Amino acid sequence: MAVRVDLRTTASLLGTVLKGLAWPLSVLTVVALGYGESPVPFAVPLVPSVVVGKGLERLERGDTGPREAFLLVALSWLSVALVGAIPFVLADTGVLATPVNALFESMSGITTTGATVIQSFEAHSRSILLWRSVLQWLGGLGILVLAVGLLSRLSVSGAQLMETETQTRNVTKLTPSIAGTARLLGGLYVGLTALLVLVLLGLRVVGLAPNMGPYNAVAHALTTVSTAGFSPEAASIGAFSPAVQWVVILFMIVGATNFVLLYYLARGDPSRLRESEEFRFYLTILAGATALIVAALAFEEGFSGLDTLRHAVFQAVSIFTTTGYATVDFDTWPTLARHILLVGMFVGGMAGSTTCSIKTLRWLVVAKAFRRDLFTAIHPEAIRPIRLSGRPIDESTIRDVYTYTLVSVVIFGFLTVFVIVDAARVGLALGEFEAMGAAASTFLNIGPAFGLAGPYGSYEAFPVSTKLVMIVLMWIGRIEIVPVLVLFTTAFWRS
């Protein structure tokens, strides 16, 4: 019995994904024309995306098993990143013109990372800067479909936990197909994005956001709900009023919340959100980190009231939710505050949200499993299932969670060593903290880090080899590692 990956089915599904890219590319073509900018960067890739997409789609489809699903996920993110890079190359402006930089920016977009190579935002047209935001919004949508529709059904990385935790099954009962569930949550995602656009424009109308035009409202709504973090403004959210900043804080928190729980909330049932242990854990960690940052800032720089508080809350929320926006150059913050942000990169938001990184669900399981281990060390005979929001978790799931967390930390460690050794090779002076920050921020899909890669910095100065490795690791990190790594096992390709 030679079970093999069904390449035809995978290619056909990939064709649908590629064909789908025609929509955003068409929108951007129109937008470019509207702004009097060249539509060529968007019109040209329209052709291959439709032609290749339709061509692949026509292949005969069989059943989709785990292999086909993994390969589809890995290839989808990779090929969208490749197509997404074409407009940057064709626009041929600024640092984005070189293929490696274009691919870096595109992969950083579709993976909702938000690490940028751009050095001068004025060098790029409005449509090109909007394309970055659109890529991130598509990446956020993709990850919701992936998390809720796919990973939760495959037994990997502990993502199946989300199901236990939030009863995706009940949602699925309402719409008994993956496509149906994805549509429900996708609709919520679209709705939240539209709501944020309206709120931001509303702030302008009432005089609380003088410089918030429709362009910026859309561009930032696209990258807030997706906890992604690209901004067409060099100063990021620091370019806008405190009112805008508080609204963005709220929507980053929403974007980092499990969308199934948000769905119930939207249907008028807040009890599931209230009863979620992960949600409370997530809010507790966020509040604790913010308090520590406020204390560190107040101690070093003097407490300046609401401003200190706002910057501390904003930066903590931005990093912990893996968004990556900035309102100040947190790279100049005191040692303790900067380290809280670095540690926060490993936390992430809730599972089933648009956030990246290890996620609070996994840390909660790790913490509970460790407490249980201490208990069974004293009571070796005791059998104690671990419960999340009252429901017991499978032991194999706990192992999956451990694997994922440990593998993430190990990959981060090796990436840090690579970044610093590669920088030393070309004579780039790079501190160890900067290297750790850049490694965590790319692999865990946060975006900005410290030093060179600081919130108002750019990844352009890194060696090409480092950028290539980061491109690969943004990709691997965003789709939860396993779908890429299984491709390198012989079991995947043979029976």
Add this chain to the structure above:
Amino acid sequence: MAVRVDLRTTASLLGTVLKGLAWPLSVLTVVALGYGESPVPFAVPLVPSVVVGKGLERLERGDTGPREAFLLVALSWLSVALVGAIPFVLADTGVLATPVNALFESMSGITTTGATVIQSFEAHSRSILLWRSVLQWLGGLGILVLAVGLLSRLSVSGAQLMETETQTRNVTKLTPSIAGTARLLGGLYVGLTALLVLVLLGLRVVGLAPNMGPYNAVAHALTTVSTAGFSPEAASIGAFSPAVQWVVILFMIVGATNFVLLYYLARGDPSRLRESEEFRFYLTILAGATALIVAALAFEEGFSGLDTLRHAVFQAVSIFTTTGYATVDFDTWPTLARHILLVGMFVGGMAGSTTCSIKTLRWLVVAKAFRRDLFTAIHPEAIRPIRLSGRPIDESTIRDVYTYTLVSVVIFGFLTVFVIVDAARVGLALGEFEAMGAAASTFLNIGPAFGLAGPYGSYEAFPVSTKLVMIVLMWIGRIEIVPVLVLFTTAFWRS
């Protein structure tokens, strides 16, 4: 049914440990007299160790359960460290005179860490410098008893694996008590130490080690077989000839090998060592790391033949076996070489040896479990036990291994942040790499690190608060974390 920890039994066993300290203290009293140095630092603590030891020992002993065992282990290392610090305070010379420094050095000794606060070795008498080596040798003996006799019987940290791997049970069948097994392996430990003394003196006799006197032969044999790393020489093993360095390399490797396997080897059965998957894994990692270091050194500094090779092998073996000796100031090495050493700190030697850190057994299990996870991602229905040297491992053991590895890495991360923030607080300029090195090197019981704490440096300059935290973490790290952390759970003290 109110099961509680039996404090009386624990105290009685602790009394035996304390009373046992009278032996090394008596030997050092005699040695000090022989060198014409003051015997007071060793004679004075003899009194409390005998009086308190005998007093506690008289308490009625009941059964020893997991609670009593954990408490005994935690208190043994702590109280020996406290008694061990007394000679340093009483000698009242150099930096060791202050209580915190004395306790740091003593804890670093008994935990076989080898991190030193000493700045000038000439400031201390021969007997005081020998006391450091004796503490480490006792610590190594203690850890063998702990690993083989105790941890392998309690279901924690994956230490029970050692049993599966090496059939401690068969040894135990030969001598059907914990005490018997401990005596067998303790005898091997004593024999190896004596052998190294003879080999080192033999090198002198044949003219290959001109400056290797009996004092240095004993002092270094005590800290080589225990993979501990204190040296009375400021230049560490760099003070001796290449022949001595090669011999020390060999004995560090031996000290980092599972003592049960060594026991079979000594009985003329090399097959178990040859068939051990962990042993092969350990040698492969060591060879790979050495090759990388040789390449890095040759590339940066030019390959100078045997010297480069010897320093690379020595430093790799010294760090990977968690010994911590130096033949050169590896802190001046190129970036890649220094980072291999930092990464190597997390590897450690084999389980059941005198080494510290995470150990190759756990990494091997983690690697196998991850490969299995990738396989089951594609074959969700597959049930595949993980095997070590052909024998299947319990799933709960795999979880224990994961817990231990992940908790170690997380504690290391928080310790690094503490070290750097605490240094910033007192205005001590400390690089991030130095902080990581010092955190890993103390918590994982290696000894030297980089910068301030480099192989020819000293931990003296760290703030007192940092030194106190390091004292606690050397303690926690050496006894495999769990025995200390369980003491902080309510389940430990209540039913």
